Amino acid sequence: MAGRQQPGEETRERLIEAAAETLRTEGYAGTSARVIARAAGVNSALVFYHFGGVDPLLLAALDRSSEQRMRTYEEALAGVRTLEELVEAANGIYRADIEGGHITLFSELVGAGIARPELRAEIVKRAEPWIDFVERTVERVIGGSPLARLLPPRELAYAAITFYLGVNLFTHLDADRTRTDAVFGLAARLAPRARLLTMRLPRRHEKG
Amino acid sequence: MAGRQQPGEETRERLIEAAAETLRTEGYAGTSARVIARAAGVNSALVFYHFGGVDPLLLAALDRSSEQRMRTYEEALAGVRTLEELVEAANGIYRADIEGGHITLFSELVGAGIARPELRAEIVKRAEPWIDFVERTVERVIGGSPLARLLPPRELAYAAITFYLGVNLFTHLDADRTRTDAVFGLAARLAPRARLLTMRLPRRHEKG
DNA sequence: CCCTCCATTGACCGATCGGTTTAATCGACT
DNA sequence: AGTCGATTAAACCGATCGGTCAATGGAGGG
Numbered sequence: 001m002a003g004r005q006q007p008g009e010e011t012r013e014r015l016i017e018a019a020a021e022t023l024r025t026e027g028y029a030g031t032s033a034r035v036i037a038r039a040a041g042v043n044s045a046l047v048f049y050h051f052g053g054v055d056p057l058l059l060a061a062l063d064r065s066s067e068q069r070m071r072t073y074e075e076a077l078a079g080v081r082t083l084e085e086l087v088e089a090a091n092g093i094y095r096a097d098i099e100g101g102h103i104t105l106f107s108e109l110v111g112a113g114i115a116r117p118e119l120r121a122e123i124v125k126r127a128e129p130w131i132d133f134v135e136r137t138v139e140r141v142i143g144g145s146p147l148a149r150l151l152p153p154r155e156l157a158y159a160a161i162t163f164y165l166g167v168n169l170f171t172h173l174d175a176d177r178t179r180t181d182a183v184f185g186l187a188a189r190l191a192p193r194a195r196l197l198t199m200r201l202p203r204r205h206e207k208g
Numbered sequence: 209m210a211g212r213q214q215p216g217e218e219t220r221e222r223l224i225e226a227a228a229e230t231l232r233t234e235g236y237a238g239t240s241a242r243v244i245a246r247a248a249g250v251n252s253a254l255v256f257y258h259f260g261g262v263d264p265l266l267l268a269a270l271d272r273s274s275e276q277r278m279r280t281y282e283e284a285l286a287g288v289r290t291l292e293e294l295v296e297a298a299n300g301i302y303r304a305d306i307e308g309g310h311i312t313l314f315s316e317l318v319g320a321g322i323a324r325p326e327l328r329a330e331i332v333k334r335a336e337p338w339i340d341f342v343e344r345t346v347e348r349v350i351g352g353s354p355l356a357r358l359l360p361p362r363e364l365a366y367a368a369i370t371f372y373l374g375v376n377l378f379t380h381l382d383a384d385r386t387r388t389d390a391v392f393g394l395a396a397r398l399a400p401r402a403r404l405l406t407m408r409l410p411r412r413h414e415k416g
Numbered sequence: 417c418c419c420t421c422c423a424t425t426g427a428c429c430g431a432t433c434g435g436t437t438t439a440a441t442c443g444a445c446t
Numbered sequence: 447a448g449t450c451g452a453t454t455a456a457a458c459c460g461a462t463c464g465g466t467c468a469a470t471g472g473a474g475g476g
Contacts, residue, residue, distance in 0.1 A: 008452055026323045029237040032433060043454055048435065050452095104322070110380050111319045114312070115234045120380070127381050150397070155390045158378070162391050166374025170366070172318050172328070173335050182363045183370050189358070196404045215473080216423055240463060251425055256465060258423090 012050050014040040020061040024101035028112040031058070059122050062109060065102050066126060069093075070133065077137055086141050087191035091184045094164060098180075103168035134160055146198040163187075220258050222248040227269040232309035236320040239266070267330050270317060273310050274334060277301075278341065285345055294349050295399035299392045302372060306388075311376035342368055354406040371395075 018040035022031045033054050037044035051057040076093050080086045097103055106123075113120030135157035142148050142156075167180060174180050226248035230239045241262050245252035259265040284301050288294045305311055314331075321328030343365035350356050350364075375388060382388050 011452080024322075027236070027319055029320060030323045033435080034433080044434095045436085045455090046453070054434070107377060108319055108322075110377055111235055111316055112237055114232075114316075114380060115238045124381050124383075150401075151394070155394045158387045158391050159394055162374035162378045163371055164374065165377040166370035166372065169315060169318055169373045169377065170370045172322060173332050175332075179366045183366050186359070186363045186367055190405065193358075193405045193409060196407050196409065197398065197401045199404050199407065201401060201404065219423075241465085242462075251423095252464095253426085253466080254424065262464070 008050065011040075011042055011046055014042060015047060015050060015057060016061045016064050018042075019057050020065055020101075020105060023058060023061065023108050024104050028058075028108045033057075055116075055119055055122075058109060059119075059126075062105055062123075062126060065105050066130075069097060069102050070129070072096075073133070080137075080141060083142055083147070083194055084188075084191040086137065087187050090160075091188060094167070095184070098168055098171055103165070104172075107165065107168055131157060131161060145195070147195055150198055151194075216258065219248075219250055219254055222250060223255060223258060223265060224269045224272050226250075227265050228273055228309075228313060231266060231269065231316050232312050236266075236316045241265075263324075263327055263330075266317060267327075267334070270313055270331075270334060273313050274338075277305060277310050278337070280304075281341070288345075288349060291350055291355070291402050292396075292399040294345065295395050298368075299396060302375070303392070306376055306379055311373070312380075315373065315376055339365060339369060353403070355403055358406055359402075 015036065019031070019036045022036050022039055026035065031054070033047040034044045036054070036057065037047055047054060047057055051060060073090075073093055076089050077086065080089050106127075109119070109123050113123045135154050138156050138160070139148075139153035142151065143153060167183060170183070171177065171180050223244060227239070227244045230244050230247055234243065239262070241255040242252045244262070244265065245255055255262060255265055259268060281298075281301055284297050285294065288297050314335075317327070317331050321331045343362050346364050346368070347356075347361040350359065351361060375391060378391070379385065379388050
């Protein structure tokens, strides 16, 4: 075949692919070098030969997934100008994110990192670009508006990420996605009204 | 000692305690009958003798933790009348929740349930009372207000739970709690302004 | 006093784990 | 022809896993 890649590259690809799939469907507790290698149709010794261990392979899988998703988000959000457009566009991609299990990858590794400081450090390192990206995007969209005083982009970015992590977890408890859809819908309905939050607060007519 | 409980009861207690602790600090992947039993200072066969297996013991630990937290939430939210009081009170307890690792228990089991349908079913069963509780509370607090048309209590309950699950996960990436605190603060600052959302939406002065 | 019942113990089972090693093979480049 | 990296199957290591089982212990009831 033209453009033949260097040898071993395809094996690495298949291992990364299989690692992501295994982590998604079996969870960290069910993910081992042997299981991954079997899913990749490859000898399990190659996990160590190519990646040096199971955890580095899982991190490579996270990196792969993260790059793909980041590209998708950047493209989809590049033209966004208003908060409601932002929420709508982000919701759309994020649904695909969830179905594809990309966030589950991340969440499983966060869970695993609880007991493994060196693994957690790697996870944290990989979360930073996402926080920065969300913050930059929010800043770009609402930066100049009065809303930004009430909702500092940095804090709003934290809240958005918090929300998205939660949605993924919630999804696992919500087989038919009814509740997840309701939450997406709520966010979409609220976004166009967000600027109302900046109005002067009328006097409270408390009862009693 | 007066009021001697039936034999084996103390052993069960210690196993439940140790199971929760282990799940919190070692994650599901690091939690085994032997590890739990060692932490409890008890023979590992007793895990199977008293609970029938590791997963049932972990579910018992979740139940224990869940009952305690539910009681605390009910007491703290019983007197709450406004949305801002609700958010403030809930934030307070929830901070303790996070520090105590109660949500980590839950999250780890959700993660583990991905690959174990029968375990997931048990987790879902145990999530329902929480969803109901949050929904009842929100309904009670904003039920009569105009806000309820914009934010149906059921949907707002889903959103709140989503948010809280996310905060817990986010916490693991936020060692010094700076970002977590920012998110709590944002929620607390926003709650008193929520009723602004129900105002009539003024005409948009779109540029161009 | 003995007997029964149940909690508890430690040994044991087969299986899997992460990781290493070895010897053999294979294909591509020089 | 020879070299080198990729790959394979297999054996091996020490450790752990979930789970079982027969033997022990002790406390209460007859």
